[in-house]
Amino acid sequence: MSGGTRLENANPLIFQRSEERLLTATDEDEDLADPINDREIFDILSNDPEHPLSLEELNVVEQMRVNVNDEESTVSVEFTPTIPHCSMATLIGLSIKAKLLRSLPDRFKVILVSINKQLADKERVAAALENSQLLEVVNQCLSTRTM
Amino acid sequence: MKGALELLQRVSAHPDARCWCVAWSPSGTWLASCGGDRAIRIWGKEGDSWECKCVLDDGHQRTVRTVAWSPCGKYLASASFDATTCIWKKTNDDFESLTVLEGHENEVKCVAWAPSGNLLATCSRDKSVWIWEVDEEDEYECVSVVNSHTQDVKHVVWHPTQELLASASYDNKVCIYKEEDDDWECRATLEGHESTVWSLAFDPEGQRLASCSDDRTVKIWKESTPADGESGSSDESWKCVCTLSGFHGRTVYDVAWCRLTGALATACGDDGVRVFKEDPTVDPEQPVFFMSAHVPKAHGQDVNCVSWNPKEAGLLATCSDNGEFAIWKYNSDS
Numbered sequence: 001m002s003g004g005t006r007l008e009n010a011n012p013l014i015f016q017r018s019e020e021r022l023l024t025a026t027d028e029d030e031d032l033a034d035p036i037n038d039r040e041i042f043d044i045l046s047n048d049p050e051h052p053l054s055l056e057e058l059n060v061v062e063q064m065r066v067n068v069n070d071e072e073s074t075v076s077v078e079f080t081p082t083i084p085h086c087s088m089a090t091l092i093g094l095s096i097k098a099k100l101l102r103s104l105p106d107r108f109k110v111i112l113v114s115i116n117k118q119l120a121d122k123e124r125v126a127a128a129l130e131n132s133q134l135l136e137v138v139n140q141c142l143s144t145r146t147m
Numbered sequence: 148m149k150g151a152l153e154l155l156q157r158v159s160a161h162p163d164a165r166c167w168c169v170a171w172s173p174s175g176t177w178l179a180s181c182g183g184d185r186a187i188r189i190w191g192k193e194g195d196s197w198e199c200k201c202v203l204d205d206g207h208q209r210t211v212r213t214v215a216w217s218p219c220g221k222y223l224a225s226a227s228f229d230a231t232t233c234i235w236k237k238t239n240d241d242f243e244s245l246t247v248l249e250g251h252e253n254e255v256k257c258v259a260w261a262p263s264g265n266l267l268a269t270c271s272r273d274k275s276v277w278i279w280e281v282d283e284e285d286e287y288e289c290v291s292v293v294n295s296h297t298q299d300v301k302h303v304v305w306h307p308t309q310e311l312l313a314s315a316s317y318d319n320k321v322c323i324y325k326e327e328d329d330d331w332e333c334r335a336t337l338e339g340h341e342s343t344v345w346s347l348a349f350d351p352e353g354q355r356l357a358s359c360s361d362d363r364t365v366k367i368w369k370e371s372t373p374a375d376g377e378s379g380s381s382d383e384s385w386k387c388v389c390t391l392s393g394f395h396g397r398t399v400y401d402v403a404w405c406r407l408t409g410a411l412a413t414a415c416g417d418d419g420v421r422v423f424k425e426d427p428t429v430d431p432e433q434p435v436f437f438m439s440a441h442v443p444k445a446h447g448q449d450v451n452c453v454s455w456n457p458k459e460a461g462l463l464a465t466c467s468d469n470g471e472f473a474i475w476k477y478n479s480d481s
Contacts, residue, residue: 106469107447109397109416121317121343121361122449122468123212124299126165126183127228127254127272130209 036104038066041075044103065113075100076111093119094128095138150422150439150479152463157473158197160188166466168213168452173220175458180472181211187225187235189242190472197474203242206233213257218264226255232269234287248287250277261305261312268312270300276314276324278331295322295333302346307353307406315344321358321368323385337368339387348404348411355434356385357411359399365391365413365423367434389434394421397449405455410477411436412463414450419443420465422477439479446471 065078077100079093093112097119100110112119119125128134160166164183171178178190178197185208189201209228216223223235223242230251235242252273259268267279267287278291299317306312312324312331321337321344342361349356356368367389396417403412411423422440429435446467456462461479466472 109449117317117343123256123301124272126210130228 036068036070036075036108038068041066041068041077041100041104044099073105073107074109074111075104076113078113090116090118091137094125094134095142097125098129098138099142150424150477152420152422152440152442152445153476153478154442155474155476156197157471158190159470160190160199160466160472161186161470164470165210165468166451166470166472167210169454169464169466169472170214170216171454171456171464172216173218173457175456175462177216178464178472178474179214179216179223180466181214181225182466182470183210184470185209185211185227187211187214187223201241203235203244206235206244206247207231209254212255215258215260217260218262222260224258224260224267226258226269228254230255230271232258232267234285236285245285246287248279248289250289250292251275256300257302259303259305259312261310262307263310266305266310268303268305268314270303270314272299274298274300274316276300276303276312276322276331278312278324290329291331293322293324293331293333295324295336296320299343301343304347304349307349307351309353313347313349313356315347315358317343319344319360321347321356335385337385337387339366339390340364343398345399346401348402350404351406351409355388357402357404359402359413361398363392363395363397363399365395365399365402365411367391367436369432388432389436391423391436394423394438395419400450401452403453403455405460406457407455407460408479410439410455410479412453412455412477414453414465416449417443418446418448418450418467420445420450420453420463420475422463424479440477442475445473445475 067076093116097112160180161182161184166180166182169178169180181187186202186204188199190197191200207227207229211225211227213226221237225233230253232248232255234245236245251271254272255269257270265281270276274296276293277289279287280290281287296316297318300314302315304313314322319340319342322333323335324331325334340360340362344358344360346359357365359365366387368385369388370385395415398416399413401414413421420442421438423436424439426435445465446469448468450465450467452466454464461477463475463477464472
Protein backbone atom coordinates (compact mmCIF):
# COMPACT_ATOMS: atom_id res chain seq x y z
CA MET A 1 0.00 0.00 0.00
CA SER A 2 1.43 3.39 -0.87
CA GLY A 3 1.85 5.83 2.00
CA GLY A 4 -0.82 8.42 2.73
CA THR A 5 -4.19 8.60 1.09
CA ARG A 6 -3.41 9.47 -2.47
CA LEU A 7 -4.59 6.91 -4.92
CA GLU A 8 -1.97 5.69 -7.33
CA ASN A 9 -4.44 6.38 -10.11
CA ALA A 10 -3.67 10.05 -10.76
CA ASN A 11 -5.48 10.35 -14.09
CA PRO A 12 -8.56 8.19 -13.87
CA LEU A 13 -10.92 7.78 -16.80
CA ILE A 14 -13.98 9.88 -16.11
CA PHE A 15 -17.40 8.57 -17.04
CA GLN A 16 -20.61 10.49 -17.48
CA ARG A 17 -22.53 10.76 -14.20
CA SER A 18 -26.05 9.33 -14.58
CA GLU A 19 -29.09 11.63 -14.40
CA GLU A 20 -30.36 13.03 -11.12
CA ARG A 21 -32.99 10.72 -9.66
CA LEU A 22 -36.46 12.16 -10.26
CA LEU A 23 -38.79 12.08 -7.27
CA THR A 24 -41.93 10.08 -7.89
CA ALA A 25 -45.32 10.32 -6.20
CA THR A 26 -44.60 7.30 -4.00
CA ASP A 27 -41.34 8.89 -2.86
CA GLU A 28 -43.25 11.87 -1.53
CA ASP A 29 -45.89 9.80 0.28
CA GLU A 30 -44.93 9.96 3.97
CA ASP A 31 -47.15 7.08 4.96
CA LEU A 32 -45.49 4.51 2.74
CA ALA A 33 -42.62 2.57 4.34
CA ASP A 34 -39.44 3.56 2.60
CA PRO A 35 -37.70 0.45 1.33
CA ILE A 36 -34.03 0.76 0.57
CA ASN A 37 -33.33 0.48 -3.13
CA ASP A 38 -30.40 0.25 -5.50
CA ARG A 39 -30.13 3.98 -6.14
CA GLU A 40 -30.06 4.81 -2.46
CA ILE A 41 -27.15 2.47 -1.82
CA PHE A 42 -25.39 3.92 -4.80
CA ASP A 43 -25.94 7.42 -3.43
CA ILE A 44 -24.50 6.43 -0.06
CA LEU A 45 -21.35 5.31 -1.79
CA SER A 46 -20.86 8.01 -4.36
CA ASN A 47 -22.38 11.29 -3.23
CA ASP A 48 -20.06 13.78 -1.74
CA PRO A 49 -21.32 17.32 -2.41
CA GLU A 50 -18.02 18.92 -1.47
CA HIS A 51 -15.97 17.13 -4.04
CA PRO A 52 -16.56 16.88 -7.76
CA LEU A 53 -15.11 13.46 -8.30
CA SER A 54 -17.24 10.61 -7.06
CA LEU A 55 -16.86 6.86 -7.04
CA GLU A 56 -19.26 6.66 -9.95
CA GLU A 57 -17.20 9.01 -12.06
CA LEU A 58 -14.09 7.04 -11.27
CA ASN A 59 -16.03 3.98 -12.39
CA VAL A 60 -15.09 2.22 -9.19
CA VAL A 61 -18.73 1.53 -8.49
CA GLU A 62 -21.31 1.54 -11.27
CA GLN A 63 -25.02 1.91 -10.60
CA MET A 64 -25.92 -1.15 -12.64
CA ARG A 65 -23.98 -3.29 -10.28
CA VAL A 66 -25.67 -2.37 -7.02
CA ASN A 67 -28.41 -4.81 -6.16
CA VAL A 68 -30.65 -4.38 -3.16
CA ASN A 69 -33.26 -6.77 -1.85
CA ASP A 70 -34.95 -4.90 0.94
CA GLU A 71 -37.25 -7.80 1.81
CA GLU A 72 -34.38 -10.20 2.26
CA SER A 73 -32.12 -7.54 3.76
CA THR A 74 -29.28 -8.04 1.31
CA VAL A 75 -27.15 -5.58 -0.60
CA SER A 76 -24.74 -6.76 -3.22
CA VAL A 77 -22.20 -4.40 -4.72
CA GLU A 78 -20.11 -5.41 -7.66
CA PHE A 79 -16.88 -3.66 -7.35
CA THR A 80 -14.53 -3.10 -10.27
CA PRO A 81 -11.20 -1.57 -9.37
CA THR A 82 -9.94 1.03 -11.83
CA ILE A 83 -6.44 -0.17 -11.35
CA PRO A 84 -5.37 -3.78 -11.09
CA HIS A 85 -3.06 -3.18 -8.14
CA CYS A 86 -4.18 -5.70 -5.54
CA SER A 87 -3.61 -3.84 -2.28
CA MET A 88 -5.43 -0.71 -3.45
CA ALA A 89 -8.40 -2.79 -4.62
CA THR A 90 -8.61 -4.43 -1.20
CA LEU A 91 -8.45 -1.06 0.53
CA ILE A 92 -11.20 0.37 -1.69
CA GLY A 93 -13.29 -2.73 -1.06
CA LEU A 94 -12.75 -2.46 2.69
CA SER A 95 -13.78 1.20 2.60
CA ILE A 96 -16.93 0.39 0.65
CA LYS A 97 -17.77 -2.36 3.10
CA ALA A 98 -17.11 -0.09 6.10
CA LYS A 99 -19.25 2.69 4.64
CA LEU A 100 -22.16 0.35 3.99
CA LEU A 101 -21.90 -1.32 7.39
CA ARG A 102 -22.06 2.10 9.05
CA SER A 103 -24.89 3.45 6.91
CA LEU A 104 -27.28 0.52 6.71
CA PRO A 105 -29.57 -0.96 9.38
CA ASP A 106 -28.06 -3.95 11.20
CA ARG A 107 -30.37 -6.41 9.50
CA PHE A 108 -28.62 -5.96 6.15
CA LYS A 109 -26.13 -8.48 4.83
CA VAL A 110 -23.56 -6.79 2.62
CA ILE A 111 -22.10 -8.84 -0.18
CA LEU A 112 -19.20 -7.46 -2.12
CA VAL A 113 -18.97 -9.28 -5.40
CA SER A 114 -15.27 -9.21 -6.03
CA ILE A 115 -12.51 -11.68 -6.59
CA ASN A 116 -11.13 -10.80 -3.18
CA LYS A 117 -12.02 -13.59 -0.72
CA GLN A 118 -10.84 -11.57 2.28
CA LEU A 119 -13.58 -8.96 1.81
CA ALA A 120 -16.21 -11.70 2.03
CA ASP A 121 -14.76 -13.06 5.28
CA LYS A 122 -16.43 -11.07 8.08
CA GLU A 123 -13.88 -12.19 10.67
CA ARG A 124 -11.03 -10.84 8.51
CA VAL A 125 -12.91 -7.56 7.87
CA ALA A 126 -13.70 -7.17 11.59
CA ALA A 127 -10.07 -7.75 12.56
CA ALA A 128 -8.84 -5.34 9.87
CA LEU A 129 -11.20 -2.59 11.02
CA GLU A 130 -9.99 -3.13 14.61
CA ASN A 131 -6.48 -2.36 13.47
CA SER A 132 -6.25 1.34 14.31
CA GLN A 133 -3.70 2.16 11.63
CA LEU A 134 -5.74 0.53 8.91
CA LEU A 135 -8.94 2.06 10.28
CA GLU A 136 -7.43 5.50 10.00
CA VAL A 137 -6.54 4.96 6.37
CA VAL A 138 -10.05 3.67 5.67
CA ASN A 139 -11.60 6.70 7.40
CA GLN A 140 -9.41 9.04 5.40
CA CYS A 141 -10.35 7.18 2.25
CA LEU A 142 -14.01 7.70 3.07
CA SER A 143 -13.63 11.40 3.66
CA THR A 144 -11.57 12.41 0.63
CA ARG A 145 -12.82 13.24 -2.85
CA THR A 146 -12.78 9.59 -3.90
CA MET A 147 -15.92 8.78 -1.87
CA MET B 148 -39.41 -38.05 13.44
CA LYS B 149 -39.63 -34.30 13.16
CA GLY B 150 -38.16 -32.34 16.05
CA ALA B 151 -38.49 -28.81 17.35
CA LEU B 152 -36.37 -26.07 18.90
CA GLU B 153 -38.07 -24.05 21.61
CA LEU B 154 -36.65 -20.71 22.66
CA LEU B 155 -36.11 -20.55 26.41
CA GLN B 156 -34.33 -17.26 26.78
CA ARG B 157 -32.67 -14.49 24.82
CA VAL B 158 -29.97 -12.39 26.47
CA SER B 159 -28.30 -9.22 25.25
CA ALA B 160 -24.84 -10.30 26.32
CA HIS B 161 -22.46 -7.96 24.52
CA PRO B 162 -24.26 -4.71 23.72
CA ASP B 163 -23.29 -2.99 20.45
CA ALA B 164 -20.85 -5.72 19.58
CA ARG B 165 -20.74 -9.19 18.07
CA CYS B 166 -21.04 -12.17 20.33
CA TRP B 167 -18.57 -14.60 18.72
CA CYS B 168 -18.64 -17.60 21.01
CA VAL B 169 -20.58 -19.32 23.80
CA ALA B 170 -19.25 -22.26 25.80
CA TRP B 171 -20.83 -24.37 28.53
CA SER B 172 -18.76 -25.33 31.55
CA PRO B 173 -18.20 -29.11 31.95
CA SER B 174 -20.76 -29.15 34.81
CA GLY B 175 -23.31 -27.55 32.48
CA THR B 176 -24.14 -24.86 35.03
CA TRP B 177 -22.19 -21.92 33.60
CA LEU B 178 -22.16 -20.38 30.17
CA ALA B 179 -19.20 -18.27 29.06
CA SER B 180 -19.66 -15.76 26.24
CA CYS B 181 -17.17 -13.47 24.51
CA GLY B 182 -17.20 -10.87 21.79
CA GLY B 183 -16.24 -7.70 19.99
CA ASP B 184 -16.50 -5.60 23.15
CA ARG B 185 -13.27 -7.33 24.32
CA ALA B 186 -15.08 -8.87 27.29
CA ILE B 187 -15.83 -12.34 28.57
CA ARG B 188 -19.02 -12.83 30.56
CA ILE B 189 -19.96 -15.75 32.74
CA TRP B 190 -23.65 -16.55 33.07
CA GLY B 191 -25.45 -18.70 35.60
CA LYS B 192 -29.06 -19.66 36.09
CA GLU B 193 -31.05 -17.90 38.81
CA GLY B 194 -34.48 -19.48 38.99
CA ASP B 195 -35.72 -19.45 35.42
CA SER B 196 -33.39 -16.90 33.93
CA TRP B 197 -29.74 -16.58 33.05
CA GLU B 198 -27.91 -13.81 34.90
CA CYS B 199 -24.45 -12.38 34.45
CA LYS B 200 -22.22 -13.61 37.29
CA CYS B 201 -18.92 -12.23 36.21
CA VAL B 202 -17.39 -9.83 33.68
CA LEU B 203 -13.76 -10.23 32.59
CA ASP B 204 -13.05 -7.09 30.59
CA ASP B 205 -9.43 -6.34 31.27
CA GLY B 206 -7.79 -9.40 29.79
CA HIS B 207 -7.64 -8.45 26.14
CA GLN B 208 -7.03 -5.38 24.04
CA ARG B 209 -9.12 -6.51 21.10
CA THR B 210 -12.02 -8.79 20.21
CA VAL B 211 -12.19 -12.03 22.19
CA ARG B 212 -12.92 -14.66 19.58
CA THR B 213 -13.20 -17.96 21.46
CA VAL B 214 -13.56 -19.08 25.09
CA ALA B 215 -13.00 -22.65 26.24
CA TRP B 216 -13.33 -24.36 29.62
CA SER B 217 -10.74 -26.86 30.85
CA PRO B 218 -12.12 -30.42 31.28
CA CYS B 219 -11.96 -30.02 35.10
CA GLY B 220 -13.94 -26.76 34.91
CA LYS B 221 -11.44 -24.78 37.00
CA TYR B 222 -9.85 -22.88 34.15
CA LEU B 223 -11.01 -20.80 31.21
CA ALA B 224 -8.95 -20.01 28.13
CA SER B 225 -9.72 -17.03 25.89
CA ALA B 226 -8.32 -16.43 22.40
CA SER B 227 -8.14 -12.87 21.10
CA PHE B 228 -7.45 -10.77 18.02
CA ASP B 229 -4.77 -9.10 20.17
CA ALA B 230 -2.62 -12.18 19.36
CA THR B 231 -2.70 -13.56 22.91
CA THR B 232 -4.46 -16.40 24.71
CA CYS B 233 -5.36 -15.73 28.32
CA ILE B 234 -5.70 -18.47 30.93
CA TRP B 235 -8.07 -17.66 33.78
CA LYS B 236 -8.40 -19.55 37.04
CA LYS B 237 -11.72 -19.80 38.81
CA THR B 238 -11.69 -18.49 42.36
CA ASN B 239 -14.75 -18.45 44.66
CA ASP B 240 -16.90 -15.95 42.83
CA ASP B 241 -14.57 -14.69 40.20
CA PHE B 242 -11.85 -15.51 37.74
CA GLU B 243 -8.30 -14.27 37.95
CA SER B 244 -5.84 -14.02 35.11
CA LEU B 245 -3.28 -16.79 35.60
CA THR B 246 -1.08 -16.34 32.58
CA VAL B 247 -0.97 -14.92 29.08
CA LEU B 248 0.27 -17.12 26.24
CA GLU B 249 2.11 -15.15 23.60
CA GLY B 250 3.77 -16.15 20.40
CA HIS B 251 1.29 -15.95 17.56
CA GLU B 252 2.09 -13.18 15.09
CA ASN B 253 -1.45 -11.92 14.76
CA GLU B 254 -5.09 -12.71 15.65
CA VAL B 255 -5.65 -15.94 17.60
CA LYS B 256 -8.86 -17.47 16.27
CA CYS B 257 -9.46 -20.46 18.50
CA VAL B 258 -8.28 -22.29 21.63
CA ALA B 259 -9.14 -25.82 22.72
CA TRP B 260 -8.27 -28.04 25.70
CA ALA B 261 -7.45 -31.72 25.21
CA PRO B 262 -9.68 -34.11 27.24
CA SER B 263 -6.66 -35.01 29.40
CA GLY B 264 -6.46 -31.39 30.55
CA ASN B 265 -2.69 -31.36 30.00
CA LEU B 266 -2.64 -29.99 26.49
CA LEU B 267 -3.97 -26.86 24.85
CA ALA B 268 -4.09 -25.95 21.16
CA THR B 269 -4.34 -22.48 19.62
CA CYS B 270 -4.53 -21.35 15.99
CA SER B 271 -4.14 -18.06 14.22
CA ARG B 272 -4.27 -15.97 11.05
CA ASP B 273 -0.49 -16.48 11.03
CA LYS B 274 -1.34 -19.92 9.52
CA SER B 275 0.08 -21.90 12.43
CA VAL B 276 -1.27 -24.23 15.08
CA TRP B 277 0.50 -24.18 18.46
CA ILE B 278 0.35 -26.99 20.99
CA TRP B 279 1.00 -26.14 24.63
CA GLU B 280 1.64 -28.43 27.60
CA VAL B 281 0.48 -27.61 31.12
CA ASP B 282 2.24 -29.04 34.14
CA GLU B 283 1.09 -29.53 37.76
CA GLU B 284 2.34 -26.10 38.71
CA ASP B 285 0.10 -24.40 36.14
CA GLU B 286 3.09 -23.64 33.95
CA TYR B 287 2.43 -23.49 30.21
CA GLU B 288 5.03 -24.34 27.62
CA CYS B 289 4.75 -24.42 23.86
CA VAL B 290 5.80 -27.87 22.66
CA SER B 291 5.06 -27.63 18.96
CA VAL B 292 4.35 -25.10 16.25
CA VAL B 293 2.90 -26.72 13.16
CA ASN B 294 2.65 -24.93 9.82
CA SER B 295 0.52 -27.23 7.69
CA HIS B 296 -2.00 -24.73 6.47
CA THR B 297 -1.28 -22.16 3.77
CA GLN B 298 -3.78 -19.64 5.14
CA ASP B 299 -5.58 -18.34 8.23
CA VAL B 300 -6.48 -21.19 10.64
CA LYS B 301 -10.03 -20.74 11.94
CA HIS B 302 -10.63 -23.58 14.37
CA VAL B 303 -8.95 -26.34 16.36
CA VAL B 304 -10.63 -29.26 18.09
CA TRP B 305 -9.34 -32.28 20.02
CA HIS B 306 -10.51 -35.86 19.57
CA PRO B 307 -12.72 -36.95 22.53
CA THR B 308 -10.61 -40.00 23.46
CA GLN B 309 -7.32 -40.07 21.55
CA GLU B 310 -4.50 -37.54 21.52
CA LEU B 311 -5.37 -36.28 18.10
CA LEU B 312 -6.03 -32.75 16.93
CA ALA B 313 -7.91 -31.36 13.94
CA SER B 314 -7.75 -27.86 12.44
CA ALA B 315 -9.86 -25.96 9.89
CA SER B 316 -8.65 -23.20 7.59
CA TYR B 317 -9.33 -20.41 5.10
CA ASP B 318 -7.27 -22.61 2.72
CA ASN B 319 -10.41 -24.82 2.43
CA LYS B 320 -8.73 -27.78 4.12
CA VAL B 321 -8.85 -29.70 7.38
CA CYS B 322 -5.63 -31.06 8.92
CA ILE B 323 -5.31 -33.93 11.38
CA TYR B 324 -2.31 -33.97 13.74
CA LYS B 325 -0.70 -36.65 15.90
CA GLU B 326 2.33 -36.67 18.12
CA GLU B 327 5.41 -38.44 16.82
CA ASP B 328 8.67 -38.42 18.84
CA ASP B 329 7.63 -35.47 21.01
CA ASP B 330 6.71 -33.44 17.99
CA TRP B 331 3.29 -32.80 16.57
CA GLU B 332 2.87 -33.20 12.86
CA CYS B 333 0.15 -33.20 10.26
CA ARG B 334 -0.85 -36.78 9.45
CA ALA B 335 -3.72 -36.19 7.07
CA THR B 336 -5.19 -33.39 4.98
CA LEU B 337 -8.90 -33.49 4.22
CA GLU B 338 -9.82 -31.83 0.96
CA GLY B 339 -13.25 -31.35 -0.47
CA HIS B 340 -14.71 -28.10 0.76
CA GLU B 341 -14.81 -25.37 -1.87
CA SER B 342 -14.22 -22.49 0.48
CA THR B 343 -13.08 -21.62 4.02
CA VAL B 344 -13.73 -24.31 6.61
CA TRP B 345 -15.00 -22.49 9.70
CA SER B 346 -15.48 -25.16 12.32
CA LEU B 347 -15.18 -28.84 13.26
CA ALA B 348 -16.79 -31.31 15.66
CA PHE B 349 -16.07 -34.97 16.44
CA ASP B 350 -18.95 -37.36 17.06
CA PRO B 351 -19.33 -38.70 20.63
CA GLU B 352 -17.23 -41.84 19.91
CA GLY B 353 -14.62 -39.96 17.95
CA GLN B 354 -15.15 -42.05 14.85
CA ARG B 355 -16.33 -39.26 12.61
CA LEU B 356 -15.58 -35.61 12.12
CA ALA B 357 -18.05 -32.97 10.98
CA SER B 358 -16.79 -29.84 9.20
CA CYS B 359 -18.74 -26.76 8.13
CA SER B 360 -17.83 -24.21 5.52
CA ASP B 361 -18.34 -20.97 3.65
CA ASP B 362 -19.36 -23.25 0.74
CA ARG B 363 -22.69 -23.68 2.66
CA THR B 364 -22.22 -27.38 3.30
CA VAL B 365 -21.46 -29.61 6.24
CA LYS B 366 -19.25 -32.63 5.53
CA ILE B 367 -18.90 -35.80 7.57
CA TRP B 368 -15.51 -37.52 7.44
CA LYS B 369 -14.56 -40.99 8.60
CA GLU B 370 -11.17 -42.47 9.12
CA SER B 371 -10.60 -45.48 6.92
CA THR B 372 -7.76 -47.92 7.19
CA PRO B 373 -6.74 -50.13 4.26
CA ALA B 374 -8.37 -53.54 4.32
CA ASP B 375 -6.22 -56.54 5.27
CA GLY B 376 -4.08 -57.74 2.43
CA GLU B 377 -4.17 -54.42 0.63
CA SER B 378 -0.83 -52.92 -0.21
CA GLY B 379 -0.32 -49.24 0.16
CA SER B 380 0.66 -46.73 2.80
CA SER B 381 -0.14 -47.40 6.42
CA ASP B 382 -1.11 -43.76 6.93
CA GLU B 383 -4.64 -43.24 8.01
CA SER B 384 -6.78 -41.60 5.41
CA TRP B 385 -9.99 -39.80 5.98
CA LYS B 386 -12.82 -39.92 3.51
CA CYS B 387 -15.83 -37.73 3.14
CA VAL B 388 -18.79 -40.08 3.73
CA CYS B 389 -21.60 -37.54 3.66
CA THR B 390 -22.22 -33.98 2.49
CA LEU B 391 -25.20 -31.96 3.73
CA SER B 392 -25.92 -29.50 0.96
CA GLY B 393 -28.95 -27.43 0.06
CA PHE B 394 -29.89 -26.83 3.70
CA HIS B 395 -27.97 -23.65 4.50
CA GLY B 396 -28.53 -20.31 2.77
CA ARG B 397 -25.14 -18.83 3.64
CA THR B 398 -21.82 -19.58 5.32
CA VAL B 399 -22.06 -22.21 8.04
CA TYR B 400 -20.01 -20.76 10.89
CA ASP B 401 -20.22 -23.50 13.49
CA VAL B 402 -21.18 -27.12 13.97
CA ALA B 403 -21.63 -28.98 17.27
CA TRP B 404 -22.16 -32.69 17.88
CA CYS B 405 -24.10 -33.52 21.05
CA ARG B 406 -22.28 -36.00 23.32
CA LEU B 407 -25.55 -37.14 24.88
CA THR B 408 -27.91 -37.53 21.92
CA GLY B 409 -25.73 -37.57 18.79
CA ALA B 410 -27.68 -34.66 17.29
CA LEU B 411 -25.74 -32.23 15.06
CA ALA B 412 -26.45 -28.49 15.36
CA THR B 413 -25.30 -25.75 12.97
CA ALA B 414 -24.95 -21.96 13.16
CA CYS B 415 -25.50 -20.15 9.87
CA GLY B 416 -24.95 -16.75 8.29
CA ASP B 417 -28.58 -16.80 7.14
CA ASP B 418 -29.54 -16.20 10.81
CA GLY B 419 -30.79 -19.76 11.19
CA VAL B 420 -30.09 -22.59 13.61
CA ARG B 421 -30.61 -26.15 12.43
CA VAL B 422 -30.45 -29.57 14.06
CA PHE B 423 -29.71 -32.71 12.07
CA LYS B 424 -30.20 -36.30 13.12
CA GLU B 425 -28.76 -39.43 11.67
CA ASP B 426 -31.04 -41.94 10.01
CA PRO B 427 -30.52 -45.03 12.22
CA THR B 428 -31.56 -47.49 9.53
CA VAL B 429 -28.73 -46.57 7.19
CA ASP B 430 -25.27 -48.18 6.98
CA PRO B 431 -22.97 -46.13 9.26
CA GLU B 432 -20.25 -46.28 6.60
CA GLN B 433 -22.43 -44.10 4.39
CA PRO B 434 -24.49 -42.11 6.88
CA VAL B 435 -27.56 -40.13 5.98
CA PHE B 436 -28.60 -37.09 8.00
CA PHE B 437 -31.95 -35.40 7.87
CA MET B 438 -32.88 -31.96 9.15
CA SER B 439 -34.86 -32.48 12.32
CA ALA B 440 -35.41 -28.86 13.41
CA HIS B 441 -34.89 -25.43 11.87
CA VAL B 442 -35.41 -21.95 13.24
CA PRO B 443 -35.03 -19.63 10.21
CA LYS B 444 -34.65 -16.38 12.14
CA ALA B 445 -33.10 -17.68 15.34
CA HIS B 446 -31.35 -14.33 15.69
CA GLY B 447 -31.69 -10.99 13.91
CA GLN B 448 -28.22 -11.42 12.40
CA ASP B 449 -25.67 -14.14 11.62
CA VAL B 450 -25.42 -17.00 14.10
CA ASN B 451 -21.73 -17.47 14.96
CA CYS B 452 -21.65 -20.32 17.45
CA VAL B 453 -23.72 -23.23 18.64
CA SER B 454 -23.03 -25.31 21.78
CA TRP B 455 -24.77 -28.31 23.35
CA ASN B 456 -25.02 -28.45 27.14
CA PRO B 457 -22.84 -31.40 28.28
CA LYS B 458 -25.20 -32.51 31.06
CA GLU B 459 -28.73 -31.61 30.04
CA ALA B 460 -29.82 -33.37 26.86
CA GLY B 461 -31.35 -31.05 24.28
CA LEU B 462 -30.21 -27.80 25.87
CA LEU B 463 -28.52 -25.64 23.24
CA ALA B 464 -26.85 -22.23 23.35
CA THR B 465 -26.35 -20.02 20.27
CA CYS B 466 -24.95 -16.52 19.79
CA SER B 467 -25.06 -13.85 17.12
CA ASP B 468 -23.56 -10.77 15.48
CA ASN B 469 -26.22 -8.72 17.25
CA GLY B 470 -24.50 -9.39 20.58
CA GLU B 471 -27.16 -11.79 21.87
CA PHE B 472 -27.03 -15.35 22.98
CA ALA B 473 -30.10 -17.60 23.15
CA ILE B 474 -30.88 -20.80 25.04
CA TRP B 475 -33.03 -23.41 23.29
CA LYS B 476 -34.61 -26.71 24.18
CA TYR B 477 -34.43 -29.29 21.41
CA ASN B 478 -36.95 -32.13 21.29
CA SER B 479 -36.34 -34.83 18.76
CA ASP B 480 -39.99 -35.88 18.59
CA SER B 481 -42.50 -33.09 18.77
